Amino acid sequence: MAEMEAKEQKEEPKKIIHTYPLIRHSDMSEEMKTETMELVVTACEKFSASNEAAAKMIKEEMDKKLGPSFHVVVGEDFGFEIAYECANLLYMFFGGNLAIVIWKC
Template sequence: MADTVEAAPEEGVKKLAYSFPIVRHTDMTEEMKEEAIAMCISAFEKCANNNETAAKIVKDNMDKMFGTAWHVVIGESFGFGVTHEAKHLLYMFYGGSLAICIWKCC
C-alpha cells in the first residue's frame, strides 16, 4: 500500500495586510486621484480604528480642495451603486480588506 501523507496546517499563518492602495475603479483626473489617495492614507494613519472619523476627515479635505458635495464611505463588505458627477469617483482598497468609496454628487 502507498503511504499517505497529510499536510499539517501551518502554524503562525498571518493575514496579509497591504500597505499600499489598490484602486479598483476611478474616473478622476490623475492629480485628483493622487490627492484623494494621499488623503485616505493620512486619515487611516490618524484614525486607524475609527472608520467614521477617517471618512469625515477625507470628506472635509475633499470639500476644501475640490468644492462641496463629496461623500465618503469606508468599511468592509459593502456594495454600492451611486449617481455621481463625471470624473469624480474613486473606489479603492487599503490595508487588506478596507474599502473606500469617494464620489461627488451632481
C-alpha cells in the same frame, strides 16, 4: 504519503494582504486621484481605530479642496451602487481589507 496529500488539500488558501493603497476603479484625473489617495492614506493612518472619523476627515478636506457634495464610505464589508458626477469617483483599498469609496453628486 496519503496523509501528506490530505493535509495539503485541507489547507485554506492564503489571503493576500496589501499594505499599500490599491485603486480598484477611478475616473478622476491623475492629479486629483493622487491627491485624494494621499488624503485617504493620511486619514486612515490617523484614525485607524475609527472608520467614521476617517470618512469625516476625508469628506471635509475634499469639500474644501474641490467644492461641496462629496460623499465618503470607509469600511470593510459593504456593497454599493451609486449615481455620481463623471470624473469624481474613486474606489480603493488600503491596509488589506479596508475599502474606501469617494464620489461627488
